[in-house]
Amino acid sequence: MLKLFEREQLDLARLSPEQSAMDVRDLNLRFGQKHVLHNITMRIPKHRITAFIGQSGCGKSSLLSCFNRMNDLIDTSKTEGEIIIDGRDINSKKENLSLLRSQVGMVFQRPNPFPMSVYENVCYGLRLQGVKQRRQLDDAVEQALIEAALWDEVKDRLFEPATTLSGGQQQRLVIARALALKPSILLLDEPTSALDPLTTLIIEELMAELKKRCTIVIVTHNMQQAARVSDYTAFLHQGELIEYSDSDTLFTMPDKKQTEDYITGRYG
Ligand SMILES: Nc1ncnc2c1ncn2[C@@H]1O[C@H](COP(=O)(O)OP(=O)(O)OP(=O)(O)O)[C@@H](O)[C@H]1O
16 A cells, blocks of 8 residues: 555554653543443554544544543533643643643644634634734744645735635645644544545645644544555544554554454445
8 A cells, every 4th residue: 555654663552651642541431321432542652643443423533522622512521531641631620721722733524714814814823822923923824834735825815715715725724723833733533525536635745744743643434545644543433442553554454353344344
């Protein structure tokens, strides 16, 4: 299988704290009576792309949303267990959620630019953080758009409405909006499922570039995509982590029968 990036393999079972972007310990998630995630324990390696795959409803997006406490927005949600990022448990009551969400950025399936200019979209979070200096905002916008591989396409239309951009440009704009806050982790929830194949390739190449500056976790329904872009893949089934390994092994020599059945299309 063609890989977008060569990489050194890490032993997931022996990741040191320095190599781990996140250390998830005995994570359980419930929505009301529904037990959605069961005792998830895993370490997500730094500066790598980790993909979550599994049947619809198995809990991929819910797990991703635990990583920046987005499930807190759902009244019925209840989380147990620890998620250690930079040595602190983000599930602690003391966690500052707006800081967490700038450190752990999130991009959704449908591009969701705000109804404002390209420029204002990118500096939105910085303005919320109180940055006012024009020069500082200009520099941050330019840098984030360069990192999101969008600068050349929009540098002459920074003050046009973001909604005038194409779907693929809007998705890169949303990525730039997250990057402007200098996240150490970027969560991508099916970021290309609404995009055509060529635009998908642009976003995939961007991910390969972005992992040099942050850790990426992606939920995808597209197994070719997971095999192409991700270094590590986690297969979930009914809220349980069934198998988690480097992507080459998981897609060519899965350890568990359930994984094999899923990747060979026997169910799901
Ligand atoms: N707000 C909510 N309230 C109650 N149950 C929810 C809520 N959000 C998700 N669920 C349930 O949690 C389970 C996991 O959903 P989740 O969206 O995480 O799965 P998924 O694997 O990402 O699915 P898909 O691939 O279809 O997006 C499902 O049974 C879903 O119905």
